[in-house]
Amino acid sequence: MRPVTAVANHLIQRATQAGKTLTGGQLHNLVYFAHGLRLAMVNDPLLDEAVLADADGISIQGLRVHGISGEKPVNGLLLLLVKRADGRIDDDTPQLAADDPALATLDMVWQRFGSFTAQYMGFFVRSGDGPWDLAWHSTERHDRETLTLANSAIRTWFRSLLIQENKDRAVADGLEETVMLSRVSFSETLGPNRR
Numbered sequence: 001m002r003p004v005t006a007v008a009n010h011l012i013q014r015a016t017q018a019g020k021t022l023t024g025g026q027l028h029n030l031v032y033f034a035h036g037l038r039l040a041m042v043n044d045p046l047l048d049e050a051v052l053a054d055a056d057g058i059s060i061q062g063l064r065v066h067g068i069s070g071e072k073p074v075n076g077l078l079l080l081l082v083k084r085a086d087g088r089i090d091d092d093t094p095q096l097a098a099d100d101p102a103l104a105t106l107d108m109v110w111q112r113f114g115s116f117t118a119q120y121m122g123f124f125v126r127s128g129d130g131p132w133d134l135a136w137h138s139t140e141r142h143d144r145e146t147l148t149l150a151n152s153a154i155r156t157w158f159r160s161l162l163i164q165e166n167k168d169r170a171v172a173d174g175l176e177e178t179v180m181l182s183r184v185s186f187s188e189t190l191g192p193n194r195r
Helices: 004-017 024-042 102-113 118-125 131-136 151-172 176-181
Strands: 051-054 057-059 080-083 089-092 147-149
Touching: 004 024, 004 102, 024 057, 024 102, 024 118, 024 151, 051 131, 057 118, 131 147, 131 151, 147 151
Parallel strands: none
Antiparallel strands: 051 057, 051 147, 080 089
């Protein structure tokens, strides 16, 4: 698991390289997508903290403490204050290691979703039968303003999305007929008198 600040900083760097400025809402959603896809693909939680559900969608506390939210632009990398042995305080910019396998997931998320608005990603996050929808509309919520989303629910949802995407891609590539052939008994295609 990785610090959310290091994960966010990688996405902020990707946005900067593309000449874009992310909003807080975009960053929360992109980090969530990366976490969900990492769980779905390799069952490895990306984040060292929980994803929360609230009335607006999802949020991550480690981003909120940095003032990252809503439509506010994210104007630079996230810094942490670190107390040195001599008592002085230094700034630290959390980064992922250059050989971290999670970078591939983050780069994929950036390429696929980096241009999406926070509103569009939020609509997707709140769609029916997703982890947010199931948690927010559960009877156990009891008027709580935030809920923790279980990694198992996040993994299951993102995994189902990947499976559906692969099926859709197979249909678009004309592979549906190949898949359907596996269900055909070839002896039945020979005609009634050739069995």
